[in-house]
Amino acid sequence: MRFSRQALLAALPAAVVAHGGRQHHARQNPSGSTTSYTFSLAATNPTAVPLSAINSLQPSSATKALHSTAVAGSVPTFISGAPPLPAITALRAADYPDPDKPAPTDSPEVKRWIQEVKDTGVVIPDLSLNVAAPATGPICTAPENAAAAANSTARCWWTCGGCTRASDIADCPTKLDWGLTFDDGPAPYTPNLMEYLDEKQIKATFFVVGSRVFYNWQTLQSQYMGQHQIAIHTWSHYALTTLTNEQIIAELGWSKKIIKDVLGVTPNMMRPPYGDIDDRVRAISLAMGLTPVMWTRLGPNSAFNTNDFDIHSGTVTVDQALSGWKSVLDKANTIDTGFIALEHDIWQQTVEVATGYILPDALAHQPAFKIQPVVNCLARTMSDAYVETNNNATNPPVFKQAVDAGVVKVSGKPKDTSPAVSAQSAAGGILSLAGLMLGGLLAMP
Numbered sequence: 383m384r385f386s387r388q389a390l391l392a393a394l395p396a397a398v399v400a401h402g403g404r405q406h407h408a409r410q411n412p413s414g415s416t417t418s419y420t421f422s423l424a425a426t427n428p429t430a431v432p433l434s435a436i437n438s439l440q441p442s443s444a445t446k447a448l449h450s451t452a453v454a455g456s457v458p459t460f461i462s463g464a465p466p467l468p469a470i471t472a473l474r475a476a477d478y479p480d481p482d483k484p485a486p487t488d489s490p491e492v493k494r495w496i497q498e499v500k501d502t503g504v505v506i507p508d509l510s511l512n513v514a515a516p517a518t519g520p521i522c523t524a525p526e527n528a529a530a531a532a533n534s535t536a537r538c539w540w541t542c543g544g545c546t547r548a549s550d551i552a553d554c555p556t557k558l559d560w561g562l563t564f565d566d567g568p569a570p571y572t573p574n575l576m577e578y579l580d581e582k583q584i585k586a587t588f589f590v591v592g593s594r595v596f597y598n599w600q601t602l603q604s605q606y607m608g609q610h611q612i613a614i615h616t617w618s619h620y621a622l623t624t625l626t627n628e629q630i631i632a633e634l635g636w637s638k639k640i641i642k643d644v645l646g647v648t649p650n651m652m653r654p655p656y657g658d659i660d661d662r663v664r665a666i667s668l669a670m671g672l673t674p675v676m677w678t679r680l681g682p683n684s685a686f687n688t689n690d691f692d693i694h695s696g697t698v699t700v701d702q703a704l705s706g707w708k709s710v711l712d713k714a715n716t717i718d719t720g721f722i723a724l725e726h727d728i729w730q731q732t733v734e735v736a737t738g739y740i741l742p743d744a745l746a747h748q749p750a751f752k753i754q755p756v757v758n759c760l761a762r763t764m765s766d767a768y769v770e771t772n773n774n775a776t777n778p779p780v781f782k783q784a785v786d787a788g789v790v791k792v793s794g795k796p797k798d799t800s801p802a803v804s805a806q807s808a809a810g811g812i813l814s815l816a817g818l819m820l821g822g823l824l825a826m827p
């Protein structure tokens with residue numbers, strides 16, 4: 383069943399009244415009384431779906447076709463040294479593992495990636511695996527994980543306390559810079575979001591799920607050629623601290639592979655699903671050349687999270703999501719750095735909230751935000767977002783940086799005998815990093 387936006391607007395008007403120079407939203411609730419929202423917005427999109435219509439029971443609205451399709455063989459001129467876009471007619475299911483579940487670890491590909499990780503000499507901390515139902519994120523409070531939670535600072539488990547290491551990106555360094563990110567696509571409503579971003583000339587970072595790339599590879603090509611940054615969000619979206627080392631390697635390896643197959647380049651940033659990373663997951667990611675990118679968090683309960691994801695399931699109302707956005711704004715106004723906030727392009731509701739409310743409000747914010755992909759807020763070019771085109775002189779590959787900073791240790795003589803890889807400096811760095819193991823204070827990238 384499909385409704386046009388016009389029909390929705392006509393059927394369900396949200397009263398918008400002037401309020402202190404800003405717009406204040408009110409709505410009729412089912413009992414007929416008017417409910418005031420607990421926030422006001424500097425601007426909204428005139429064609430937005432009314433707030434009162436954005437909920438878990440919402441009928442599907444139309445998905446849009448990609449308004450700009452990528453042309454096979456064209457060369458992305460905005461990435462120096464990028465290869466031509468691969469010519470694909472169809473991806474073959476037989477070439478990839480099944481969607482939405484961790485891949486087998488005995489395939490030739492995964493065995494090769496496991497060997498490559500070994501060859502780096504990385505020491506993977508021997509930490510107990512956490513427990514989670516496949517689709518649940520908040521595993522910090524699960525009784526089964528109480529011991530790990532008690533040890534969350536030592537193992538630097540972000541989910542449980544917000545610990546980051548020097549290698550993690552958790553904010554943009556410059557005040558008012560917003561590293562705009564969308565997770566979990568590419569999905570049916572991603573083109574709707576991209577149309578709005580193009581209209582406003584906004585570029586973002588998309589953390590994509592490998593097995594969804596399989597079904598939506600044209601969308602991924604269009605995102606990449608539209609100068610958005612593409613980064614990794616695993617193959618199946620399981621919580622990584624619940625998986626074995628080999629399964630984590632498979633999650634990241636298959637994501638790297640399918641993106642390279644579709645784009646010709648390999649991302650060098652990843653976001654762990656649910657932000658679920660500890661030193662074990664971190665060591666594997668870094669050894670695979672992937673920088674963990676979190677979202678900004680000022681304390682255990684002060685994450686820059688719009689909570690947009692849960693409108694679809696009904697656990698969060700659109701009011702609560704937009705209140706979450708307003709609290710992101712309040713925090714962004716007070717901190718000395720820029721920020722990265724959590725948003726998603728997977729559901730109709732997340733896209734409607736972003737294009738109808740959050741982004742218009744952000745664009746009207748004074749002083750103005752500089753909205754950009756994460757790689758750019760780190761003062762790097764889009765070329766530095768991909769392994770093949772990264773400028774290794776000015777932006778050394780992350781594993782080398784992490785070893786030099788003591789975030790990971792290497793044992794023995796790594797096969798890649800890079801002269802700067804020194805186990806001794808790594809050990810010294812571990813000690814000096816103790817000060818960075820803060821349960822939630824700002825960690826600089």
Ligand SMILES: *[C@@H]1O[C@H](CO)[C@@H](O)[C@H](O)[C@H]1NC(C)=O
Binds near residue numbers: 509510530533536
């Ligand atoms: C706590 O974490 C540290 C650092 O990763 C680890 O060496 C230690 O074994 C852990 N202790 C427990 C009880 O899990």
Ligand SMILES: *[C@@H]1O[C@H](CO)[C@@H](O)[C@H](O)[C@H]1NC(C)=O
Binds near residue numbers: 769
């Ligand atoms: C940087 O090093 C990687 C290998 O780690 C290589 O694939 C890439 O081409 C190098 N970047 C440039 C610009 O040469």
Ligand SMILES: [Zn+2]
Binds near residue numbers: 565566615619655656
């Ligand atoms: Zn996710």
